[in-house]
Amino acid sequence: MTFKKYLIAVFIPFLLFSCTEDNDVTVPRNLQEYLETTSDNDFGEVIACAASVSSSLSYIFYYPKEGASDIRYYEADSLNVDSQDFANYKRKNLDISNVFGGKLQRFSRSNTEENWCLVTYMLDGKLHKSNVIRLKNATKPTGWTDVVDIAYKSTLEPNFTWSDFGITDNKIYFEVISKSEDDTFLSGTYTNNKFFQYYDTSNVVLDINESVTPKTLVEDTEYLFTMMAVSEDNWVNLVIQETFIPKNLQEYLDENSSKTIKSSLAFAASSSSSQSLSYVYYYPLVGASDMRYYETDNVSVDENNFSNYRRKDLTDEAVYGGKLRRYSRSDDDTESWCIVTYIIDEVLYKSEPIKIKNQTKATEWLSDVTIDVSERLKPKFTWTDGSIKENEQYLQIFTDSDNDFVSGTFTTEKTFKYYDSSNVTATINLETPPDLVLNEEYNFTVFGLSSDNWVNLVIQESFIAE
Structure with missing residues (x-):
């Protein structure tokens, strides 16, 4: 071997190692070693938590402040280690997705094993690190539901009240309001109690709004309420997600008080394949526009008090050659009253109240x-x-x-x-x-x-x- 070839043989592996060392995936290096070379131990905080979708799929959510770079996910070698000894953590290369229009992001972890994990990123030359997260995808899987009570202080001031559903170790609650259509983020707040009103900060203990006052809601626009109930070890015990549209049916009728109100045909049936799927049929006369579906929270309310009806944005389709149309309503345990409306010129057509009985009297x-x-x-x-x-x-x-x-x-x-x-x-x-x-x-x-x-x-x- 010539001297030139010898130098190439020696220095190329060295250069490759030098270039890939900071990757921590190609060339393994534990988190402690990364911290020692990157930080002076004066860490900025990363807000992060984790939730399971199934026993084999978990999401690790985190809030990347504007300008965050080199975002990393680290996981311990075992659950049976000192969670605060960062020499036990190795970097893993997981897929990243945007959440709430990119205000949050999440790693997707496909693994049935439980472990400790955390998230880091660089911001303005400084390392930011989350607290450790205890993954509980097998022993305490995250519950997902849409059950939340939504009331209104005024048309554009919804308030949300929820239950722990028997969970006893929730430490804090994270609430997000976003637009359903494009996932645009509006507000992210933390409370210590199971209540939040948009936008009242009297019980808010922390927010991710970056000193920007959230925008006022817009009538007849569909929004998504998301709540994560987080334990002290940053595991999400419960996720609640429910859509809402400001302005109830009575307010809509008042807005159209100059129009003539006429009755229209509508009725509902549960699907032949599943009691959790109901069809709400209606007969739109020629020229019908602005078709709307309204629903109450439950069947115990006064069905003739139209302020009890909230609009829902459901998918509808033509049936029977287009003579009828039907909305598809998926809700496996809630029975309600509903009403369908549409407009033709200066006439507002409103159906009689329909009692959805998919659980008690399935079709x-x-x-x-x-x-x-x-x-x-x-x-x-x-x-x-x-x-x-x-x-x-x-x-x-x-x-x-x-x-x-x-x-x-x-x-x-x-x-x-x-x-x-x-x-x-x-x-x-x-x-x-x-x-x-x-x-x-x-x-x-x-x-x-x-x-x-x-x-x-x-x-x-x-x-x-x-």
């Missing part, structure tokens, strides 16, 4: 119907109620094989003949339904409606016109 979905085809192209349908005997009227809907709407009628009797209007009490047809076409396939649906507009029974069956 029965059946296919048992007798079809009498003795009269050419005028089939007669006869059915019976299911186990719930509370139906006051029945809505029959016919669609063709392409799901185009054909006919919609109401009867109080459990029978209907196409097209015999002798027992029809109301229709949703804008014109006389067409004759059925011989040998074509059609779909028949009947909804059994109670007086509170809940659907106890749905029968669906296809048939061939004879």
Whole structure:
């Protein structure tokens, strides 16, 4: 080997080691060694905590102050070590995601084992380090819920009250208000009690708003309330997330007091596949706009007091060839009253209150119907109620094989003949339904409606016109 080659063989590994040493991943180095070379032990504080999504996925949240760089995640060799001995911590390279528009960030940790961890970053040439975090993804998984009481001091001053749900070691509560549409951060506060009002700082012990007063909320805008209940060892025992929209239904009606108020058709049923999913159907007349869905917190309130209804931004879709539309409501344990509204020119259409009973009286979905085809192209349908005997009227809907709407009628009797209007009490047809076409396939649906507009029974069956 020549002397030149010898120098290359010696110095290249040395240079590679020098360049990669500060990475702490390619060339392992414990946290204590990193601290000794980077800090004078006068650390800035990093706000951080951790929560589990499942036993194998945890999020380590942290608040990076503006200008933070070289953000690192360190984890101990074992849970059974001195958590304050930083020689026990090694750097791990985890994925980072923005939270609340980047006001917070989080590491994603895929591991079933529990451990100690912490977060560091550099800011203005100074090392900032979080307190140690005790991961409890297996022994005390984080609870996630949307249960929070939202009241209003005024239209734009919501206050939030929540429960510990039996958890006894919550040390502090972190509340974030953000915009649902784009995750824009508005406010981040800490309280020692289970209450926060936007924006009242009388019980706030710490915030991450950086001396900026949060913006005033905007009516009819959807926001997200997030609360993390944090233990002394920085583990998140509980996360509550719930959307809210300032301005109740009565305030909306008052705002539109110059418009004529008319009643509209709407009703609700639980899904055939899951009691936690309910469908809220409504019939929008031609030209309908600004469709809205309002809901109460529970069924114990006065359903005719419209100030009890808060707007919710639910997804809706066209059904039955677009003759009806329906909102999809996912809530596995809360029953409520709801109302649907829309506007056509100077008329505001408002449905009667609908009592959602997905838990106590889940909708029965059946296919048992007798079809009498003795009269050419005028089939007669006869059915019976299911186990719930509370139906006051029945809505029959016919669609063709392409799901185009054909006919919609109401009867109080459990029978209907196409097209015999002798027992029809109301229709949703804008014109006389067409004759059925011989040998074509059609779909028949009947909804059994109670007086509170809940659907106890749905029968669906296809048939061939004879």
